[in-house]
Amino acid sequence: MQNVTNLPKHTPLKKHTIFKNNISKSIVLGFALTFFSQYDAKAQFTASAQLRNRVEMRDGQGTLQQKGEEAALFSTQRTRLNVGYSGYRFKIFTALQDVRVWGQDASTINKTTTEVNNGILFHEAWAEISLVDSLSSIQNLSIKAGRQEISYDDQKVLGALDWLQQGRRHDAIVFKYANKGWIADVGAAFNQNKENNAGTIYNGSNPAYGAGTNGIGTLYKSFQYAYLGKKFSFGDLSFLFFKDDFNKYTMVTAGTPAVTTKVNGEGVWSRNTTGFYFNTNVTKTINFTGSLYHQGGRDKDGRSLDANLASITSTVQIGKKLFVGPGIDYLSGDDGTKTVTATSKNNRFDPLYGTPHKFWGGMDYFYAANGFGKQGLLNYFFKMKYNAKENLTLLLDVHSFESANTLSNGAGGTLNSYLGTEIDLVVKYNLTKIINLEAGYSFMKATNSMASAAVKNVTNANLSPQFAYVMLNIKPNFLAKK
Template identity: 80%
Template sequence: MQKSTTTLQKVQGFTAKKIGAVNVSKSVFLGIALTVLGYNNTSAQLTATGQIRERTEIKAGQGTLQKKGEKAALFNSQRTRLNLGFTGYRFKIYTSIQDVRVWGQDASSINRTTTEANNGILVHEAWAEVSLIDTISTIQNLSLKMGRQEISYDDQKVLGGLDWLQQGRRHDAIVLKYANKGWIADFGAAFNQNKELAVGTVYTGTNPAYGAGTNAIGTMYKSFQYAYVDKKFFFGDISFLFFKDDFNKYTTVTSGTPAVTSKVYGEGVWSRNTTGIYFNTNPTRKINLTGSFYHQGGHDKDGRSLSANLASISSTVQLGRKLFVGPGIDYLSGDDGTKTVTATSENNRFDPLYGTPHKFWGGMDYFYAANGFGKQGLLNYFFKMKYNAKDNLTLLLDIHGFEAANTLSNGTGGKLNSYLGTEVDMVVKYNLTKMINLEAGYMFMKATNSMASVAVKNVANADLSPDFAYISLNIKPNFLAKK
């Protein structure tokens, strides 16, 4: 009996030791797992990415027509970005520092006695977003985003990041963001000043640190306020936008010999209102339709009363597994070229605000980009093709027919042909890896005499067969990604 008891005690002791060892092992494993998970969670809070985008361009009339006999321009530009983000409890912060410059524009050695005029380093984005709800809230998101940020909605026709431009586009703004059950609602505002002032709030709108609008207006807004609401449905989504941008009032003063006219800015603003809707729908699995309509009212940057419209519709049809095609049309209203424009006449020229014109109105950037093209508006008939040759190889072909939306004057009381030209854009995109992309494009146009006329581009003895080519290497590393 004693032997049995002793044996039982040994077995119990062995079992207890084994169980203890197992518990210790579990504790060690749990500790390691928690450490790893804690590391992963900490890593997940911090993001560090970058971008090097090299682009070589050959311009022979891109942006505007050049004269016959002029040589093509060749240059290489570079965008360098470092992006850092951090997510904490009920807040996010993000910064994007970028340097944009053309190769060779800076001296290869620094002369400390001079100031570098071509300094391209700036803060592209720097914002903080604070959640206004706790994690247990049933609302998906309610937050306040403050600071320098990109503002982009829908297809970016009127508000977009303009990524094609090496320096991109951003705004210093505050945005209240709401999202829940398929609804998105953003309410934003901005207020600009040239510098810190002791008196008044006068803003000239010519601060070189800010980009102007898409329509070569050359004047930055003093302030804006907007509301954006989007509702997602099973067949797509529909959105509404109201955007009001304000421009500082001024008067013109002429003085001196010879006479020089200048602007004198005072208090008050002229306000421009843009209101519209956008839709994106799939009536069938292989057909997509997008469209928009916007109306502009109020006053333009020079105080003229404004009444203008934009209407657009485009389609995409999938043919097989790899080919996507679709026609579309854009209409942007303009002024009647046969009527004299005065300070009191109504402005009917639609301005596509702060969008991405390169995406819609041709890669040659003749319309609504940095260079003006007249005031008669635009009709853009287009047909687009996309072919996914491989998972990492895409071929794009866009064909545009451009026409003035209103009457063109020849300057002597007569009218010009409203057709401006036909443009063909061809682009090849190849992903070498997930982080390395190669892209090459070739665009050419057959322009008309109307395009070169005083009413549009105003180029005498113009070459009516301009073209443009580029090749780009885009590397976007994720510095914290696992190998």
């Protein structure tokens, strides 16, 4: 056979044949890779995505506005690409996420705008290793390490906060056990700003994270927790112990003119949250859920803590489509008539890293990282859910909010503890199994107490705020069988 490399340059036929052969090999290889990857994907790979667009009209949402201020209108988008792989005694999962406001980037993105507005990050990136093989009688015994969502029970104190486009996640390691209806998890996290050669001081600031609920403004340096749950014939019962630690600091005044700055030092202040959750079916049509938590230790500023949360919700099924029920939440707070000092006890319960939007109104006035007042909260509510069709659901919530403690008027007197009434209406429609449409409208009739310096501190406030949104949610599973 003639050596191809020694052929004269005027023999294009052979050269063309070689080119065609290379193309053929590439096509065959491509088909083979596609075939085997699809074959493996059905057994081991998962690949899905989410595209969630939400248009919001805010006219006092989150905080009261002054009279005459214009409403805000904007659109946000969450984009997620989820890829998972399961092998023998291990799982790996990543969720790449981008969150942006439409128009925050120029139509031609340059280096500066990319650095300032970059919303791309890994929402989740974890590996889970099984400590038992498939023949074990134990359902699950594993270690899960990496960036992950941590959610338990009704998500009142620990939740993924899915309402926020950016969500919530933690860099943590969790030891997981599950068997015969029992669930036992033990987890821990330890944060640092960067790689250090000496010391473990952490400034508690990380713009990639929502620091917590209720405007806490400081991310934990570390946490440790234990969760124990059991499924019974009558319902679920669980216990949670969660300790989060905050870097100690001192306030130092120096210079001319004098400037006071926060200086972090070694050591931590630890906050302990302990409590129970239950979910029980009294009859086939009556359900009760409730929780009771206590907070002790020290808060992020070193103040001694003594705070409580108590909650109960009832649900009654009427017919096949209607679910209704009243409930009440109590979160303790400080007495507004007493002066708060660095050494005074803190009675303000903070619902940790939960999902406040789910419980305390769609307007997000309370415990939603907005610096709600320190006097605690009483939330009397009535909820209704109506499954009009298989793909159409109507939700109606009515909240009556009160301060759990006395409100001071700042002049030696007190204010009415009633803060306002809020109505939330939500419509959910599933166009397909993949495409969901949702629309919501919230209206609140607030009081002067709500606008006072003891709570929101807004002068000449508009006491009839409103909020509306429309959301499109598309969640394809790329490897699902059609």
